[in-house]
Amino acid sequence: MTVTKVGVLGARGKVGTAICDAVRAADDMELVAEIDQGDALQSLVDSGAEVVVDFTHPDVVMPNLEFCVANGIHAVVGTTGFTEDRLDTLRGWLEASPGTGVLIAPNFAIGAILMMRFAVQAAKYFPSAEIIELHHPNKADAPSGTAHRTAAMMGQARADAGLGPSPDATSTGLDGARGADVDGVRVHSVRVTGLVAHQEVLLGTQGETLTIRHDSLDRTSFAPGVLLGVRQIANAPGLTVGLDSFMDL
């Protein structure tokens, strides 16, 4: 059996801790580097890491990836905050390092990926569509990466189907009361102590609604998807966005 050498960035964080445990428990992986704030990235090279998993912070993920790609280390990235500009920058780095693969996935939980897929399938049948994402209060970014991607994909499906804006007669209101507009889909971000990661997609048409909800109740929910990404990324040079590319959906 081939054993892949894995390094984890953000190893002492909430998700990084769960990922380190999962890598240690996997027969086909060896955890060779656990790096957190203040540790040198060079130990990824020194330890011979072949794949790096990044669960750090939107402010630091780009320099981390620049280092990995420059050193030919594949990366599986859960950290959020990826704009189109950032993805273009990453594509540029990868062009200079052919053979290196980077997976950016806004959500590694299998149920969340299915929730996104079902929402996109349903989008064209419902004139009204809004998203509520609910997270712990230590989260840096709003809306969540998952909600942003869900809304963008639903917005595209709605446009392809010729749907106009969701019906909404609001003419007065407080700033923010109707959430953020992501490609025509309203996204509402809730931050409450005790929550982990949750999302509801609400769809409505004449006389009926459809609600699609996913709940991550524990951060171990992200581990199987991350391990799938680690197993696949060496065979996927260049940039891959979304774990669904590696799933038989």
Ligand SMILES: NC(=O)C1=CN([C@@H]2O[C@H](COP(=O)(O)OP(=O)(O)OC[C@H]3O[C@@H](n4cnc5c(N)ncnc54)[C@H](OP(=O)(O)O)[C@@H]3O)[C@@H](O)[C@H]2O)C=CC1
């Ligand atoms: N794609 C997915 O499925 C998921 C994505 N996420 C995303 O992952 C990211 C991390 O989430 P979470 O684990 O909750 O956050 P945490 O704050 O719990 O963990 C982040 C860890 O990274 C450390 N860190 C900060 N800067 C660096 C650096 N330059 N190098 C190495 N480590 C660093 C932090 O240290 P310190 O605290 O000292 O700053 C902390 O230990 C977020 O962007 C979140 O949105 C989360 C869950 C699932």
Ligand SMILES: O=C(O)C1=N[C@H](C(=O)O)C[C@H](O)C1
């Ligand atoms: O910060 C989190 O916790 C999470 N971040 C990701 C996101 O922004 O979508 C994934 C999941 O929602 C947990």
